[in-house]
Amino acid sequence: MSLSLWRTIGIIATCTLAMVANRSSNSAVLISLPTMEEDLNIPVAALDWVVAAYPLSNGCLLLLFGRLADLYGRKLVFLLGSAWLLAFNLGCSFAQDPDTLDIMRGFQGLGGAATIPACLGILAHSFPPGTGIILGGLLTELTPQSWRSPFYLGSGITALAMVGAIFSFERDQPSKEVDRRVDWIGASLVTSGLVLIVFVLGQGEVAPEQWATPYIIALLIVGVILVLTFIVWQYHLERVQNATYQNKPYPSPHSRFLSLSQLVLRWLPSPPPIMKMSLWTRAHGRVAVVFCVAFLNWCCFQGWTYWVILYYQNYVGYSPLRTTVRMIPMFVTGLLCNAFVALFVGYVPMTILVACGTALTGCSALLFAVINPNAAYWAYGFPYAIIAVVGADFVFACGTMYVAKNCLPHEQSVGGAVFQTMTQIGTALGVTVSTVVYDRVLASRAADHGITISSSTGSDEPQWLTLPAYKAAHWSCFAFGMMCVRPDNHLPACRRYWPSRYALADIGRRH
Incomplete structure (x- = not known):
């Protein structure tokens, strides 16, 4: 039964709002970090925990909620997750100390873990990553609530998504699986393991x-x-x-x-697995390659975003609004990238789209790693803002499409959950590794010059001392970006597994 025009528009708008709420939960926080740092006295080494708390809980529970969405209904899981996300968005906005904020961010991630697999199961849809940065920066600068306002924004967007889901999503149909048991042992193992690993990284x-x-x-x-x-x-x-x-x-x-x-x-019970290991070997292992590319690309992109914002606000001394203005090209490029994928995915091989996108995202980190702070914005800042988001958009759109094509109907949410898990873990690892690099370079240079670092943020140190540390952090992001340009360039065993031009182009036409 075909959907009416208005219902189709409602589904697209609702999934878009859900994706915006998820994006803003990460990117709007990034633009607010320096303001949070000053207001709550958060050391720079602990700032990455504010960022990582959301992907920690989000990424660790995506598989479980993806399975629950496939079993008990995607609309139900979406609505429950949205209500949870709304509550803890508001909780974050009232936090008065770093520990409370970190805890609220962790609980906030549970809501995103429920809504995103449900959305991907309903509609393979992407949205420009730069949007959350733009909206978050404007609210941080122009409202008296400072960094708390982006959380109010997320609450409002989530509420709108809930209303849209109630009226536009189809009624959930009972699962056709014979065995509908949930693998709680597997869910406990993967959740506990990932929580510990991401905790250590943070x-x-x-x-x-x-x-x-x-x-x-x-x-x-x-x-x-x-x-x-x-x-x-x-x-x-x-x-x-x-x-x-x-x-x-x-x-x-x-x-x-x-x-x-x-x-x-x-x-021990033997329910259906929460994630079939054969999913990674489907299409002769190409699905696994797509997961790895998403992981590495998010290491690069989110690490880049994290340090660009800190550079503008801590090193250069820009306000959140001036920082936001310099990130606007990301939003524009994101819109163009999504339109390009929608129009030409049936004609341009996805292999080329992904390879070009990841290369451009890596080059954005390279431009920052060699930046001259005295040069005009148009020499370095504008080009890397233009190209940074290309990889994230191309990889997300093409990757989710390819994974969905290789999943059975009752696995759509789980397949999307695995993809999202890789991006969230990539976010945590990228920020952590680049923070380690920053701290080591800053400490080494300070020791060489006999300087005692007085501020854990590095914001009170001389610019000539901190600039190499910022550049070094971006060299680490560049390394992640280059690793995912084409895995078979440095992993010969993966050569036969990389999605072929014709296979991917055929998938694009079918979608």
């Missing part, structure tokens, strides 16, 4: 002995073990399900782990 630089702190090392090891256990558990559950449907014995009598498998089957 706290390793501010721990008492930094990365040598015993609890940092211990938590990292435990987190990695939990994620590896999750992978083995998902592989086991998928084999159980396949054997059940094919009426084959499991475990095989010739299995090396026969006794262990029988013990697990006896004492």
Whole structure:
């Protein structure tokens, strides 16, 4: 049954608002960081925790909420997630200290984790990443609530998305899966593991002995073990399900782990896996390559965004409004990129779109890494603002399209959740790694010149001392960007897995 014009417009508008709310939860906070730093006395090494708290909870629970959306209804999960996001958006706006803000940001991410997989399951849609920066910067500068206003903005957008979903989304249809159990063991393993890993990434630089702190090392090891256990558990559950449907014995009598498998089957439930490991090997491994490209591209793009804003406001001394004006080209480029993908994806191979986009995003970090602060904005600032967002838009649009094409109807939300998980973890890793680089270069230069760093933000130090640290942070972002331009250039084993021109172009035409 075809949708009416108004319902179609409503679905598109609602998904757009949901994506804007999710984007602004990250990018609007970035533009407000220097103001938060001054108002709440947050050290620069802890600023990345304000940024990482949202993708931590968001990325760690996307898989679970994607599975729940596929099972119990995407509209229901979207509405519940939006209500949660609205509540904690308001909670962030009333925070009076860094710890409260970090906790609220963490809970805020749960709402995004529920709404985004539901949206991707309903509609493969993207929105310009620069929008949140523009709106957040204007509100931060022009309203008396300072950095709190972007959270009010997010609350309003989320409320509008809820209204749109109520009237435009189709009624949820019951899942056609025979086995509708939820893999709570797998959900617990992956959530706990990712929380510990991202926590370590956020706290390793501010721990008492930094990365040598015993609890940092211990938590990292435990987190990695939990994620590896999750992978083995998902592989086991998928084999159980396949054997059940094919009426084959499991475990095989010739299995090396026969006794262990029988013990697990006896004492533990065997629901469908929350994420089939075969998803990563579909299309001869091309889906896995797309996930890796999304991860690396977000490491570069979000790290770049984080340090550009701090550079403008802490180093140059610009107000949030003047910083926002310099980021406007991102918004314009984002609109053009999405229009370009929509119009020409059936004619231009997605491989070319993704490769060109990631290369341009990496080059934006390169321009900043060699920037001359005395040069005019048009020499460095304008070009890198123009090209930075290209990779994020092309990778998101093409990547979600390709993943959706290789997912079964009842896996659409889970497939989108895996893609989003990779981007959120990439955000946390990119910001963390670049922060480590910044801190190390700043400390090294200060020691060479016999200077004691008086401010943990670096904002009180001489510009000649902090400029190399800013540049070094962007060299790390550039490295991430170049790694994802074409994985098979440096990983020959991936060469046969990269999506071919004809396969991707065919997918574009079908969509």
